[in-house]
Amino acid sequence: MARIQLTDLEKQYDDVLAVKGIDLEAQDGEFLVLVGPSGCGKSTTLRMIAGLEDITSGTLRIDDEVVNDVPPKDRDIAMMFQNYALYPHMTAAENMKFGMKSVSDFSSDEIDQRVEEAAETLDIADLLDRKPKELSGGERQRVAIGRAIVREPEVFLLDEPLSNLDAKLRVQMRAELLRLHEELDSSTVYVTHDQTEAMTLGDRVAVLDAGELQQVAPPQELYDFPANRFVAEFIGEPAMNVFSVDIRERNGHYVADHAGFSISLPDGEGLDTASDSSVSMGVRPEDISLASNLPDDAETFAVETTVREPLGELLLLHCQLGDDEIHVKVEPRSEIQPGETIEVGFDEDRLHVFDARSGDALYHSTAPEPTKSEAVATE
């Protein structure tokens, strides 16, 4: 276990600032996921933690000790790479032992015993004599994990470890990684571009874009209360619907006006800033429902269905709303056809408003937990 602290961490390549002042902390034993589109700086950040990239500025602490200039081998970390980085000419067992043998403070009995234990845990005991090319993708993955855990490091770094596996295996390995993390009780930093992986694995998820940290939060909080439009649209599949609206005050309450609808917004913080200016409103596809499923007094409006995508567990409709296209999730067996006009409404608890220019979240129709409890206390 170890605590990793990144303070104003920056990485400059010749003329590109790849990582722009990241402040982030992984707690003892935490599973922290870095997620973002390609080129967002997540791998660079991980490699700086590993010591494979120099840190341009800022400080990196592991257990309160500054390790900016500590060589990788002295940071007590193990890293798993996307391509597993197994030595092709060595057997699985040799691969797992090679690193340990280089560190002199292990006796060979100890090494053998640890390899055996790791093989047992990972269910690869009968594969130990095989070379990587004789192993399947999933088996190689296990050997790579085995190599990482035999050293019992303080910190695990995983760089897109599941992206070379097929979909079914990926789901299986995801569960296994979680189980392993519980068992080993070490701190894990995990990099992925896949938001599903991020949501399912992370105790907390850090979203990065263009070298900047957008938000760090537990998965559900990230989903329910995105800090800005980027996070809102990156997390969730299909992405959140975002369209421009005007927010006006009417009789002490606020109303969102759009070419296709006009609805009143539940009172909440941030609406006064948003009013009388052009902002973006965000609603997730599952937070739009058919009028028939909403209470009688709900505000509804008409949209025209353009595309129908049956996904099995649900039906995804593409609908025309004014000049915008929105996605709506409805019951899988609805008989709605393209061209049909349907009456829909928003779940008024799940509305988000973002600044049109900066993209920062101005308002969530349900306030995030801590703020809510505070509000209750002051009342």
Place this chain on the structure above:
Amino acid sequence: MAEQTKPFDSKLQAAALLLPTIVVLVAFLYYPSLETFRLSLFESAFLGQDLRWTGISNFVELATSSTYRNSFVVSVLFAGVVVIGTLVLSLLISYMLFDVDLGSSSYLVAAIWPYALPPAVAAILLNFLLHPNLGIFTHYLELLTPWTLDWFNSGPQAFAVLAIVAIWKQLGYNIIFMVAALNNIPETLTESAQLDGVGRLKMLYKVYVPLISPTLIFLVVMNTIYSFFSTFPLVDLMTSGGPSGATNLLIFKLYRDAFEFSNYGLASAESVILFVLVAILMYIQLRATEGHAQYGG
């Protein structure tokens, strides 16, 4: 896979396209080889105008000639020194080139440059640099070490100087291939080893050498061919086979027998032996390393 498009309309067309290559091969490779083999069974005089069938007597003469046996031993020794010396030195230089972060391409150019120099030019230049009396290199060597360089008269010294020059000349070729092979190794292997704290030398012989072994085997074969056949200009311009046969490589001896002593029959027999010797060596090298080379995975 079921349907394969035929690249040619007819076999005739395919044959016609192959013809130029076959003509060149026959005219400049197969015919001369056969002619050499035929000539080795004759005694020749008057620039090969007068041929007399002698059977294997040329080979018998070579087998019993102490000069030839000396030349044979010198050549094999020379090849051993050059092949091993070139491989070890270029491996170390390549590894450093591979490891260095800053200005690696200028180092690479510097390391490869000797290879771009024509052998004759290199031989003459080095003759000046290493000249026992006038050489600037000799001057400093004798100034800084207790040795005296006298390779015009000392056999072992001449052999060593020639071997060093031959190795130096061949480094570039080896380095190009080795650096390319090293750069093909996935970077994550290096990084993984860095995290584990694997030492650089250990990494070289435990990981890199096994991984680039196909390239190394190729280079062993190419260096063997080089040391037997392509070192002729160095011998010719630097030592002329001397002193007293210490650098009289087979390729040089057969040239003199043919073109200085006009003994085409005997020289042809030497050619045949040299060809068979190198062929056997290559066969052994390839067989011995079979199964050891790592071809990916």
